[in-house]
Amino acid sequence: MTVDVIVSVFIIVAMIGFFVLSLRKAALFARMQIHARLDLYPMPREGAGRAAYGGSYMEEPEWWTKPRQLDEVNEVKDILKEMLFIKKLYVNQRTLWVGSFAMHMGFYVLFGWSILLLVSVFWRPDFFVAGTWIVGAVGFALGVSGTLLLLVRRVTDRVLVKYTTPLEYVNLMLLLTVLLTGAYVWMFEASPFVVAEKVLTLQADGLPPIIAIHLVLLGFAFLYIPLSKMSHYVGKFFAFHKVLWDNDPNLPGSDVERRFRQAAAQPAQTSWSASKSAQPSSETSKG
Template sequence: MFLSVFICLTVLAFIIITINRAVKYAKMPMHTRWELYPVPQEKGRGEYGGSYYEEVLWWEKPRETSLAGELAEMFKEMLFIKKLFDNQRSLWWLSYSLHLGIYLLIAWAVLIFLGGFTEKAGVTVAAGSGVWPSLLYYLTLPTGILGGILVALGSISLFLRRVFTPTLRIYSNPQDYFNLIFIFVVAASGLLLWSADPDFSGARNLAASLLSLQPIGADGLMTFHLVLLGCLLIYIPSSKMSHYVGKYFTYHKVLWENEPNLPGSAIMKAVEEARGKKGVQSWSAPHFQGAQNTQEKAAGQ
């Protein structure tokens, strides 16, 4: 029963910590905007890097934005890590292996729980058991196997790249290495479990037990894997790996934010609020003291 409760609590913790981090980011003071073009929401101008500043008397005209252009660009970045592909192709192959593996394992987990729910309804998930059970069976196999292999290969290859590439090594700290090894151990232990459960029928039984909060029959390796996996679910949103949350705000509120700063606008209000904020960090450099706000820094006080 311990494992069932533990897994449910870790999933709940993952959701709560992720939401809490997103709320924290959303409430942060306004960041210095980059306004680096092209900005994808610029309707008709995103492709060549134009903006509303091209218009005569732009401040008197309604802005035309493109939600479709913004979503398309975000889709490419979130699912394919486009900027890394464009700028560091050799690193992209390793990083995307890890990320694609994670996406596949998320899909696999959904399929496993759908399979567990189906079996609790009295329908066996197996080849030739009907359209729905067969679909679950055949979709589960490639997503689980390929996802586990890609995560294991991606994490260990990124670890080795950090170790043996001088330009990466000088920017890597112990947490970077720990994160990759942690992910690799979880993925490797999962692959070992798959070797004893090639059609994932045991995983579906485990999911069925979780759905009804029944005790899980787990041996030493499964217990080791599930405990590590639960710890990873808590650790990811609590660490620098929570960039899956921060990336949205980095793009929308820093990189792509180009809403005009007009008198009485929400942007002007945010700027005024940010100017009055006092920093909480102190620097050794004489030109910046954390206890000052922006106005005091500008005045040299």
């Protein structure tokens, strides 16, 4: 088995691993204990028009005796605004939003481009090839420009510098390296259609070394992203749907009560790292 074939197997396994690890993280979130409820209004899931002004079902007299009115369509729309367009960042930090939106949208477009490349292995009419080229060009342009903007912003902004950890620089550099090597391969080394076909059919013999380097970096990113803080694409749904917007009433016999009882019955799993507690002294009791 040649190095090129090994790299081909690795990138295929990595792509599958990305989805498996993402689903695993979603399952972990779904099985977590009930959260510390926030009930932050307005909630887009509130029906009867109450979402528009931040109202609640508790406005109704004897609300506990009446069926809930939920607007699930409006909730999905609001989640999509956040996941696709990063709405809250746009409202609160628009200058940071520009680079973040460009980077995220670039990855969304490139994800679609990857699917088109997979389809092209089996079906490749001229109009499909032309459309795929356009999608790829837009994805790389958005991804590279957005990642560069975020990197420059974190290096030059005096406030962000204080809160940016070394790992966040590593994450951005990894994404930028994958994007730049991919763009270089596409423009100067080989057609992405040819590479996709050779990789998926495990016939990738004699590919230039830069292509192998790009595929290894891409495969590593596929496996790393679901395990890192960049996996917020999984957690965002739970953060909104299961924490910020979860205002189900804690009524006797309800599922909410059952989950609270289960959480209270489980001992804490985190050990106490502070020093042994001491009796309050006269100094500490003065307040």
